[in-house]
Amino acid sequence: MKPAIQANSSSNALFEPFTLGDLVLPNRVVMAPLTRNRATHGTDAPNDLNALYYAQRAGAGLIISEATQISKQGQGYIWTPGLYTGAQVQHWKTVTDQVHAAHGRIFVQLWHVGRISHTSLQADGAAPVAPSAIQAKTKTFTESGFVDVSMPRALEAEQISSILADYAQAATNAKAAGFDGIEIHAANGYLIDQFLKDGTNHRTDRYGGSVENRARFGLEVADAITHVFPKARVGIRLSPVSPSNDAVTSDPDKVFGYFVAELSRRGLAYIHVVEGATGGARDIAPFNYRALRKGFAGAYIANNGYTREMAMDAIADGAADLIAFGKAFLSNPDLVERLKRDAPLNAPISETFYGGGAEGYTDYPALQTSLS
Ligand code: 8OZ
Numbered sequence: 001m002k003p004a005i006q007a008n009s010s011s012n013a014l015f016e017p018f019t020l021g022d023l024v025l026p027n028r029v030v031m032a033p034l035t036r037n038r039a040t041h042g043t044d045a046p047n048d049l050n051a052l053y054y055a056q057r058a059g060a061g062l063i064i065s066e067a068t069q070i071s072k073q074g075q076g077y078i079w080t081p082g083l084y085t086g087a088q089v090q091h092w093k094t095v096t097d098q099v100h101a102a103h104g105r106i107f108v109q110l111w112h113v114g115r116i117s118h119t120s121l122q123a124d125g126a127a128p129v130a131p132s133a134i135q136a137k138t139k140t141f142t143e144s145g146f147v148d149v150s151m152p153r154a155l156e157a158e159q160i161s162s163i164l165a166d167y168a169q170a171a172t173n174a175k176a177a178g179f180d181g182i183e184i185h186a187a188n189g190y191l192i193d194q195f196l197k198d199g200t201n202h203r204t205d206r207y208g209g210s211v212e213n214r215a216r217f218g219l220e221v222a223d224a225i226t227h228v229f230p231k232a233r234v235g236i237r238l239s240p241v242s243p244s245n246d247a248v249t250s251d252p253d254k255v256f257g258y259f260v261a262e263l264s265r266r267g268l269a270y271i272h273v274v275e276g277a278t279g280g281a282r283d284i285a286p287f288n289y290r291a292l293r294k295g296f297a298g299a300y301i302a303n304n305g306y307t308r309e310m311a312m313d314a315i316a317d318g319a320a321d322l323i324a325f326g327k328a329f330l331s332n333p334d335l336v337e338r339l340k341r342d343a344p345l346n347a348p349i350s351e352t353f354y355g356g357g358a359e360g361y362t363d364y365p366a367l368q369t370s371l372s
Contacts, residue, residue, distance in 0.1 A: 012312045012315070012316065013028065013312075013315045013316060014027065014028050014029060014311055014312050014315045014323065014339070015027050015028070015029075015336070015339075015340050016028070018061065018299070018321060018322060020062065020269055020270060020299055020321075020322070021181075021230075021231075021232030021233055021269035021270075021298070022230075022232045022233070023062075023105065023180060023181070023232075023233065025061035025062050025105065025322070026061060027060075027061040027336055028061050028315055028321065028322045028323060029060055029061050029311070029322075029323060029325065029335065029336045029339060030060060030061055030062045030063075030064060030272075030301055030303075030322050030323065030324040030325070031057050031060040031062070031063040031064060031324070031325065031329040031335075032064060032303055032324035032325060032326035032329065033064040033065060033066055033067055033109040033183065033185070033237070033326075034066050034326055034329070034330055035066050035067055035077065035080060035354065036050075036053075036066055036353065036354065036355075036361065037077060037078065037079040037080060037141070037354045037355040038050060038053075038079060038355065038356065038357070038361060039079050039080060039081040039082075040091075041079060043085070043087050043088070044069075044075070044079065044080065044081055044082045044085075044088065045081065045082070045085070045087045045088040045090075045091040045092075046081050046088070046091045046092055046094070046095050047091060048094070049357065049358060049361065049362060050081070050091075050095055051094050051095045051097075051098040051099075052098070052362050053361055053362050054095050054098065054099050054104075054106060055095075055098040055099055055101070055102045055104070056102075056333035056362060056366075057104070057329060057333050057335075058099050058102035058103060058104025059104070059333075059334055059335070059336045059337060060104065060105075060329065060335070060336060061105075061322065061336070062105050062106075062107065062180075062322070063099060063104055063105065063106040063107070064106075064107050064109050064183050064237075064272070064324070065095075065106060065107065065108045065109050065179075065183075066080070066081065066109065067080065067109050067111035067185050067190075068080070068081050068082060068083050068092075068108050068109055068110060068111055068170075069081075069082045069083070069084070069111050069112065069113070070082075070083065070084060070110050070111065070112055070163075070166045070167055070169070070170035071084050071112070071163075071166040071170075072084070072121075072122070072123050073112070073122060073123065073126075073128075073129060073163075073166075074111060074112035074113055074163075074166070074191070075113065075117065075121050075122075076113030076116040076117035076118070076121065076128070076140055076149070076190075077113075077121070077140050077141045077142075078121065078141055078142055078143060078355075079355060080111075083108060083110070083170045083173045083174060083177065084166070084169065084170060084173065088173075089173045089176050089177045090177075092108070092177035092178070092179070093176070093177045093178050095177075096177060096178035096179055096180075097178060100178070105180045105181075106179060106180055107179060107180055107181040107182055107183045107233075107235065108174050108177070108179045108181075108182055108183070109182075109183040109184075109185050109237070110167060110170050110171070110174070110182055110183070110184055110185060110225070111185040111190060112163060112166075112167075112185075112190060112191040112192070113128070113190045113191060114128065114129060114130050114131075114152070114190055114191030114194045115128050115129070115130035115134070115135070115136050115149065115150075115152035115191075115194060115200070116128070116136060116138065116140060116149055116189060116190060116245050117140065117149060117150065117152075118140050118142050118147055118149055118150050119150045120142050120143060120144070121140075121142060126153075127150055127151060127152055127153045128149070128150055128152045128153075129152055129153060129154075129155050129159065129163075129191075130152035130153070130154060130155065130191070130194055130200070131154065131155065131194050131195050131200060131201040131202070131203050131207065131208060131217075132154050132200065132201060132202040132203060132208075133151065133152055133153055133154045134152070134200060134202065135148075135149065135150070135151045135152065136149050136189070136200075136245055136246040136247075137246045138189075138245050138246050141354065141355075154203070157205065157207075160207065160217065160220075163191075164220055164221060164224045165224070167221050167224045167225055168224040168225065168227060168228055171224070171225040171228045171229040172228050172229075174229065175228070175229060180233065181229075181233035181234060181235065181269070182225055182229055182233065182234045182235075183234075183235045183236065183237055183272060184218075184221060184222060184225065184234065184235070184236040184237070185237055186218050186221075186236050186237060186238055187237040187238050187239035187242065187244070187274055187278070188239050188242060188244040188245055188247075188274070188278050189239075189242075189243075189244045189245025189246060189247030190245065191217075192217060192218040192221060193238075193239065193245075193247050194247055195207060195208075195214055195215075195216075195217040195218060196214050196215060196218060196249065196255055196256070196259060197214070197247045197248060197249035197255070198214065198249050198250055198251065198255075199246075199247060199248040199249055199250075200246075200247045200248075201214050211251070211254055211255045211258045212258065214255055215255065215258055215259040215262060218236075218259060219259070219262050219263070219266075222234070222236065222263060222266055222268060223266070226266065226267075226268070231266065231267045231268055231269070232267070232269050233269060234268050234269055235268060235269045235270035235271065235272055235298075235299075235301070236263060236268060236270075236271055236272065237271075237272040237273075237274070238256060238259075238260075238271060238272070238273050238274070239273070239274035239278050240252040240253075240256040240273070240287050240292070241276065241277070241284055241285040241286075241287045242274055242276065242277050242278040242280075242284075243277060243284070244277070244278045252285070252287055253287060253288055253291070256292060257291065257292065257295060260292055260295050260296050261295050261296075263296065264295060264296045264297045264298065267297075267298070268298055269298050269299060270298050270299040270300065270301055270321075270322070271292070271293075271296050271298070271299075271300055271301070272301040272303060272324060273289060273292065273300065273301065273302060273303065274303050274304050275287075275289055275302060275303065275304045276304050276305070277304075278304065279304070279305075279326070279327075282304055282305055289302075289319075290319070293319070293320075299321040299322060300319075300320050300321050300322075301320065301321065301322040301323070301324050302314055302319065302320035302322070302323050302324070303323070303324040303325075303326070306323050306324075306325065308339050308342065311323040311325075311339075327348040328345055328348070330348050330353070330364075331345065331346040331347060331348035331349070331364050332345050332346050332364060332366075333364055333366050334366040334367055337366075337367060338367060341367075343367055346364050346365065
């Protein structure tokens with residue numbers, strides 16, 4: 001029997017510890033991955049300001065880093081951080097050290113954008129890569145501002161192997177950089193999602209067509225990573241019905257049901273599910289999230305537009321193990337404390353989400369200590 005939980009009580013299970021794999025989290029509030037485009041220009045390595053931003057948010061049960069490209073080819077926007085050069089690894093180590101010094105835990109979200117990129121961001125001005133040569137109807141941010149993403153080229157089988165090797169190297173680098181774990185970014189219309197969804201994957205080889213074939217690349221990524229990083233410290237983010245970045249599928253329950261069952265068999269720590277349209281409507285399309293959760297042996301992190309009350313209810317009734325907050329964490333460094341006390345939240349300022357410096361990044365105030 002579950003204990004009775006009072007609404008509006010600070011003793012709600014949202015604020016109680018949760019064991020994720022072999023890691024004890026002090027609460028069930030997760031900081032969602034948030035792209036902020038504030039890496040050092042030229043090196044795409046994190047810097048001291050990034051370290052301060054994450055350390056300020058160490059009260060999270062778990063921090064998931066902003067999406068971090070595994071290679072130059074995996075980059076789709078300017079000033080997002082990478083984890084493939086020595087300087088990037090070294091500077092991420094400063095970030096993880098500062099989060100740990102503040103008693104936090106941080107996973108890195110490993111990212112390959114696939115077709116959501118522009119030739120100006122690619123080595124030698126090459127075309128971005130994708131399962132199929134289909135241009136996305138979306139824009140990206142480059143040195144020259146917002147531009148249409150480029151026409152991609154379809155990956156050949158041996159090029160897929162080299163991307164898997166890049167994931168494995170990035171996982172090895174994650175260890176060297178002191179991350180507590182890895183989240184595989186398989187959401188929001190980036191490379192893994194492009195393989196999973198039949199709107200973006202028109203391949204006729206073993207990576208396209210059937211549900212099993214479309215899931216193959218993502219499962220190979222999970223295998224490549226768990227070969228070098230403990231599987232109890234590896235999770236994955238999914239957005240089954242989100243139309244983000246022009247990626248849609250005719251069979252979300254089927255393809256994600258199969259994918260998650262296979263990830264479960266592999267012993268991954270969690271699935272992190274964007275319910276509905278990323279950053280938008282939760283009810284955009286029918287999808288059975290309960291069935292997805294039931295089909296996975298590890299933890300379920302729910303995300304997308306959760307309020308304090310929704311989060312407490314979802315934890316209390318067992319719909320989720322952990323709740324990830326994006327915008328609320330961006331604008332409230334001490335979000336867990338505020339949720340606990342039911343204190344007012346700072347509103348996020350969208351003008352300073354992407355790029356820039358400390359303004360709208362590290363200057364959101366915490367509750368005054370005199371209130372404690
Ligand atoms: C906002 C801007 C650029 C990238 C995602 C990594 O949607 C992103 C992203 C979000 O997952």
